[in-house]
Amino acid sequence: MMAEPTATTDIWVSGTEAPEVSEWMVAGTDEGAQEMERDETVERSVEQRGSRVVDDWVVDDTVDDDERMIVNMGPQHPSTHGVLRLNIELEGEIVRRVKPIIGYLHTGMEKTAETLTFLQGGTNVTRMDYLAPLHNELCYSLATEKLLGVEIPPRAQAIRILMTELNRVSSHLVATATNGMDIGALSMMMYGFRERELILAFFEKTTGLRMNHNYIRPGGVAADLPDGWEEDVAEILERIPLAMRDYEDLLKENPIWLGRTRGVGIITVDECLAYGVTGPTLRAAGVPWDLRKSQPYSGIEAYEFDVVTGSRGDVYDRYRVRIGEMHQSLRIIEQVVDTMPRGDYKTADRKVSPPPRQRIDESMEALIHHFKIYTEGFKVPAGETYVAIEAPRGELGCYLVSDGSGAPLRMHTRAPSFSNLQALPIMMADSLVADTVACIASLDPVMGDVDR
């Protein structure tokens, strides 16, 4: 693009004439503007940025073997969110094929579940998805209760919703924080973990532990909310929206962030459905599918909230969906605080929960009853069931089979991270190798959940 020579007279101080525009000067100007090759390579660069995935890419046999390279990323890589290994086939800078290799964190939790009673099972499942332990407990408890057929008192249900929605906020905070860190926004990491600490402190006060709570149990919850919980939750409700305004300043219109996330790692609705992808990834593609709305559980249908969706299905939309979901979760929590019912925090059904403490002092039978529930566990009628809830990463399912004894015959967890990870090769097909970490981070996989 030729510069207009007349315009330079304004700043030409040494003489009366316009400077002579030489070939050298023009070339120098164009190079600085980096406009020389854009027209020729725009097609290619769209493809490279991943905003257009060419699905019917045919392997070009003429490509020199030297240009193809298999790279192992992980299993110990800071941005793989745990011990995930990716086998990546590169052609120059472009990722052609990806194979996730998992199992490094497999600890046989489904096998362990068969040796634990239904009451003990909560300690096991809570360790699967360690960023959303309460969702795991809730899903397992709901499956057990479905087989038992017990009624859960309204207060226990409200406490469950309060705790799981707080957990969703803390989990999405980690997702956003690590997503930022992986792409280079290190401040986001600090901010996200700072606010998460607020929620974990409340969890510690309520359940005794920051993680792996075993708080939600078949029949209700382990203990009532602590004294002064309203003030703690009110502080969370006040401070997190303020902090989220900081995140918006930091990322929402940040040109570097936009450049690294817009049009990157696109997945379409059809691909999501075919590969069993759920949660924020599916919603970012544009489907308003949220099990809290479509198949409500634990009385969540009583609260008002919206399902946040995106439209492009890229990394940026997934980030926006998570931010939106945090706002909606806070909205639910606010309503739970306002409408928290009084009453029992666990079921009065003596099949499942032991007699109250005072009765044990008075009655021998009550003592025996208490003892038997905690040693043998309660018996669950024979049957099989599948219960699914909306965990922060998608559909978390529990397939539970009982043969009528005190321990499950089979406990299987449908882990959202496990199914979502299958979509990684689709997202990364023909994108740049630098976008790999952006794609992984946007899926928010928890390897404890993947491998179980």
Added chain:
Amino acid sequence: MSGDSSPGPPAAADEVLASLSEAVPSAEAGHSVGDHVIRVPAEDLARLAGAARDHGFEMCSDITVVDYLGKRRVRFEVVVNLLSVRHNRRLRILVPVPEGDPEVPSLVPVYPGANFLEREAYDMFGIRFAGHPDLTRILMPDDWMGHPLRRDFEVGAVPVQFKASPRVT
């Protein structure tokens, strides 16, 4: 362990189940604790899954196996959980699989998302999914012997090499 004894049918008239049973005559529709289930022999699984997908079940959300060792005549049961986002409903397919020939057709051609799920089922129970593009172990190490979630695979049956520690006698 039969599910039919559980609380009544969730929906009275169900055209989808009737239509599926019509498409695959060997399929037997029923209920289990309020859920729709269909029992089908292994050879008709792929046909039933294809028909289910055409009836709007676009997602295969879960595939797993239950080992009924000593509880039932047919030892294994493959459990396929389908989800229809469009119609907001679920369907569970139960496939009995004998111990002698644990093989069922793969659902990967119908539901690409069955890939990891079937690999896990193979890894944990040794069920072979005929036609699967890459039926290898997924969670256990490649050289692992046996299938750990089978009921006769005991906890602690495999000696694990720990660091040598002084033996207390």
